[in-house]
Amino acid sequence: xxxxxxxxxxxxxxxxxxxxxxxxxxxxxxxxxxxxxxxxxxxxxxxxxxxxxxxxxxxxxxxxxxxxxxxxxxxxxxx
Numbered sequence: 001x002x003x004x005x006x007x008x009x010x011x012x013x014x015x016x017x018x019x020x021x022x023x024x025x026x027x028x029x030x031x032x033x034x035x036x037x038x039x040x041x042x043x044x045x046x047x048x049x050x051x052x053x054x055x056x057x058x059x060x061x062x063x064x065x066x067x068x069x070x071x072x073x074x075x076x077x078x079x
Contacts, residue, residue, distance in 0.1 A: 041056075
């Protein structure tokens, strides 16, 4: 899942990653060149090991975090 997400996001110019606390654990915010949120990846860690990885790109679930990018539009422009 992460490999797929990385391949998709790398097609978009100006994408950056920002480490963040997500739901009380480690995670990453994917931001476009204008620092609008593209998606969030959250890691669930137990006993020093990653137990699960969750990726959220649904804009309806991200709007409470700030400005959200239009992923479809970004991907169309990156072709």
